Amino acid sequence: MWTFIQDEILGMKWLNRLIGSGLQAIGLDTGGRIAGSIQFFLYDVIKITVLLCVLIFIISYIQSYFPPERSKKIMGHFHGIWANCIAALLGTVTPFCSCSSIPLFIGFTSAGLPLGVTFSFLISSPMVDLGSLVLLMSIFGTKVAVVYVILGLIVAVIGGTLIEKLHMEQYVEEFIRNASRVDIDSPSLTQKERLVYAKEQVVSTFRKVFPYILVGVGIGAVIHNWIPESWVETVLGGKNPFGVILATVIGIPMYADIFGSIPIAEALLSKGAQLGTVLSFMMGVTTLSLPSMIMLRKAIKPKLLGVFVAICTVGIIFVGYVFNLLQFLFI
Numbered sequence: 001m002w003t004f005i006q007d008e009i010l011g012m013k014w015l016n017r018l019i020g021s022g023l024q025a026i027g028l029d030t031g032g033r034i035a036g037s038i039q040f041f042l043y044d045v046i047k048i049t050v051l052l053c054v055l056i057f058i059i060s061y062i063q064s065y066f067p068p069e070r071s072k073k074i075m076g077h078f079h080g081i082w083a084n085c086i087a088a089l090l091g092t093v094t095p096f097c098s099c100s101s102i103p104l105f106i107g108f109t110s111a112g113l114p115l116g117v118t119f120s121f122l123i124s125s126p127m128v129d130l131g132s133l134v135l136l137m138s139i140f141g142t143k144v145a146v147v148y149v150i151l152g153l154i155v156a157v158i159g160g161t162l163i164e165k166l167h168m169e170q171y172v173e174e175f176i177r178n179a180s181r182v183d184i185d186s187p188s189l190t191q192k193e194r195l196v197y198a199k200e201q202v203v204s205t206f207r208k209v210f211p212y213i214l215v216g217v218g219i220g221a222v223i224h225n226w227i228p229e230s231w232v233e234t235v236l237g238g239k240n241p242f243g244v245i246l247a248t249v250i251g252i253p254m255y256a257d258i259f260g261s262i263p264i265a266e267a268l269l270s271k272g273a274q275l276g277t278v279l280s281f282m283m284g285v286t287t288l289s290l291p292s293m294i295m296l297r298k299a300i301k302p303k304l305l306g307v308f309v310a311i312c313t314v315g316i317i318f319v320g321y322v323f324n325l326l327q328f329l330f331i
Helices: 002-010 012-026 033-063 069-078 082-091 096-108 115-127 131-140 142-165 191-226 231-235 245-253 259-272 277-285 290-297 304-323
Strands: none
Touching: 002 012, 002 131, 002 142, 012 033, 033 131, 033 191, 033 259, 069 096, 082 115, 082 131, 082 142, 082 277, 096 290, 096 304, 115 142, 115 277, 115 304, 131 142, 131 259, 142 277, 142 304, 191 259, 231 245, 245 277, 245 304, 259 277, 277 304, 290 304
16 A cells, blocks of 8 residues: 555656656657657656645645744753754754755844754755655655655754854854844734645745756756666766765755755666765755855855855765665665
8 A cells, every 4th residue: 555655646657657658649659768758857847846836835834833933932942952853853844945944044043042953953954854755755765765854864963963062153144143132923823824825835936946846857857868877877876986975066066956856866866876876966956055055154154154064065975875885775
């Protein structure tokens, strides 16, 4: 039953078969490069778009119960590593990319929350949101998705804890540290208002994310049908011990989110790249994209930004090598 849910509902394999049958009905050979690329593109765009809209609606509805003020109060009740754990968990029900979560990070820091706690939130928010869990389940299976989220949360907790121990509060920009700490309670929303909020978030996020879905799926289609398998195996396969590091570095200059990076990772995996390598690529794209770092630089000074990037990079690389080492358990 779970395999059926994973393949036919989350993975929408029926849609892939339907598109393939439709292309064959008009005389196209889906085993060829051109028709194969068209099938990959149509299938992934439709599948990811449907999952995107459903997930954003559900997560936005949940998020309506956790406005910044309430999240701050929840995190304020915990101390030490438990505060980092709660912050990382709250990051799973917030926006889908770091450019969206950075304003929340700034708000939490301005409100006086410990710096390490806010960084645990900042790391987990784009890396291990609930959307990534469901999408990973649809592509890579339940075991991969669950372990990916657990390791991502561990990276977020350890990263925030290390930053807290380094006492780097002086490297937060002055306007953040000196911001007025006025708490304004959010008004209670009615059931109808929560549904309207969730619908508005679907429309807003879809408009921002859809171009990256098209680009990501387009790249995935090219990799899947046009790039020789031997090339991918040589660069990102088991024969290259530096494949994880290379994939992480390649992902950093890109700007996408989990929805745009998954089609590329899916295509790379089908071509012989190792599981941990493609997951490191995804983490690099979603957590350390160059536009996000430029935006974050406005709030923190270069030394703290460098520490943040270093901690995340080491954590991502570690996760990649763990998955590569244990790939036989998942695939």
